[in-house]
């Protein structure tokens with residue numbers, strides 16, 4: 001097939017061949033090759049699909065099937081920066097929905113639309129596996145943690161003004177196309193910028209170490225002895241918190257007294273005075 005109407009050059013085709021040569025099965029290179037197409041064309045174009053198909057000796061339909069399956073591949077032109085707001089359950093209830101709505105109003109765009117100045121493409125995205133920092137936003141696939149509507153607006157305004165801005169846990173933000181080139185397998189030397197992991201991600205590990213908890217052995221074998229704290233947590237999960245006999249007896253007596261009080265209607269301990277009907 002002939003590649004026409006494209007910014008892809010022979011240099012890029014050679015880079016596609018380099019990517020394909022990294023894999024025992026060349027077609028395994030399709031995902032990074034599509035990122036390379038996006039880094040050059042700003043989206044997955046028909047010409048980019050044809051180029052991938054030619055290099056990998058597969059059909060354009062096979063390439064298109066992959067490009068239309070994964071949401072990181074864009075069929076419409078992306079602006080200079082791609083801003084993704086997570087609206088999956090945890091981020092949504094912690095403010096992600098409001099962050100997205102605020103950005104839509106502020107930028108005057110709907111979902112998956114680009115601002116008139118071409119600076120920002122805004123999209124709601126699914127869980128980024130960064131729930132411990134919810135709500136999160138991504139700029140060119142770099143994290144911005146614990147965002148608020150106000151901080152999200154500050155970020156997009158800095159991007160529009162061309163001001164330097166750094167991801168919460170990564171490098172200084174470049175452009176979406178530059179980030180796509182890194183995803184294609186051409187590092188920019190900034191992979192180690194920023195912290196490798198934050199406190200929220202490490203908290204569970206720290207607690208486990210403090211308490212001597214261990215993961216069970218991989219692939220079977222004998223299980224390590226269950227630490228006392230783990231046994232206690234598991235038992236509570238199964239039966240509810242353990243209470244001393246005296247505590248249970250006092251609770252039963254209080255319940256009986258409640259039942260006798262007033263007109264005799266028992267009031268659950270956690271219901272507010274006079275409560276229930278609001």
Ligand code: FES
Pocket residue numbers: 086087088089090091092126127128129130131134135136
């Ligand atoms: S729900 Fe948003 S990162 Fe998981």
